[in-house]
Amino acid sequence: GQQVMQIPQYQHVQEGEDFTTYCNSSTTLSNIQWYKQRPGGHPVFLIQLVKSGEVKKQKRLTFQFGEAKKNSSLHITATQTTDVGTYFCAGQADQGGKLIFGQGTELSVKP
Amino acid sequence: NAGVTQTPKFQVLKTGQSMTLQCAQDMNHNSMYWYRQDPGMGLRLIYYSASEGTTDKGEVPNGYNVSRLNKREFSLRLESAAPSQTSVYFCASSQNYGYTFGSGTRLTVV
Numbered sequence: 377g378q379q380v381m382q383i384p385q386y387q388h389v390q391e392g393e394d395f396t397t398y399c400n401s402s403t404t405l406s407n408i409q410w411y412k413q414r415p416g417g418h419p420v421f422l423i424q425l426v427k428s429g430e431v432k433k434q435k436r437l438t439f440q441f442g443e444a445k446k447n448s449s450l451h452i453t454a455t456q457t458t459d460v461g462t463y464f465c466a467g468q469a470d471q472g473g474k475l476i477f478g479q480g481t482e483l484s485v486k487p
Numbered sequence: 488n489a490g491v492t493q494t495p496k497f498q499v500l501k502t503g504q505s506m507t508l509q510c511a512q513d514m515n516h517n518s519m520y521w522y523r524q525d526p527g528m529g530l531r532l533i534y535y536s537a538s539e540g541t542t543d544k545g546e547v548p549n550g551y552n553v554s555r556l557n558k559r560e561f562s563l564r565l566e567s568a569a570p571s572q573t574s575v576y577f578c579a580s581s582q583n584y585g586y587t588f589g590s591g592t593r594l595t596v597v
Contacts, residue, residue: 377546385527409585418577419530421585464529472518472537474545475586479529 382478395452397481399465406471408448414461455485493589500568500596508563510578518581519561523574568596
């Protein structure tokens with residue numbers, strides 16, 4: 377079945393450093409979504425990417441969708457302590473179909 | 488606007504006991520989902536309901552049953568709880584894209 381792999385599992389950075397998490401799917405995706413989960417909280421939707429090669433930005437966050445629509449990345453520039461949490465990618469093979477989550481990358485930021 | 492409401496927030500069960508986790512959304516979404524979250528394994532789909540009156544198995548359905556009671560409510564039942572079902576359970580709903588999650592139920596089976 378469809379699998380979504382995400383690396384790294386953990387990332388510890390100094391405040392102000394950049395951070396990137398990578399996501400790879402075993403199958404071509406219709407779209408990929410990104411979520412953030414704060415410690416003790418629930419996942420919160422950040423963004424959806426649909427088009428091959430798409431790049432979207434939200435302030436210091438940059439999201440990319442690969443040309444083959446099988447991989448994606450999230451890059452945070454100049455991390456802040458408010459960025460702490462676990463970032464999940466999640467892919468759908470068909471629009472409206474099952475959303476399969478990666479294992480997540482837990483980000484910690486040292487002030 | 489409450490979004491997705493899950494009850495209870497915490498529960499401890501003995502092995503073999505049964506319970507139902509409740510979920511309700513007030514956003515008029517068609518689709519609803521149940522996920523479980525375990526350390527290092529992300530969120531795994533248990534069951535989902537694409538619309539009122541339909542339910543389908545996800546990645547890890549064994550040991551669970553669901554009921555889509557109406558458009559608002561989607562419940563998850565554990566008939567005979569096992570320690571392997573100790574987890575955090577999240578309900579979610581969606582309409583077009585982007586899931587809205589509830590605050591979760593932390594379940595411990597002893």
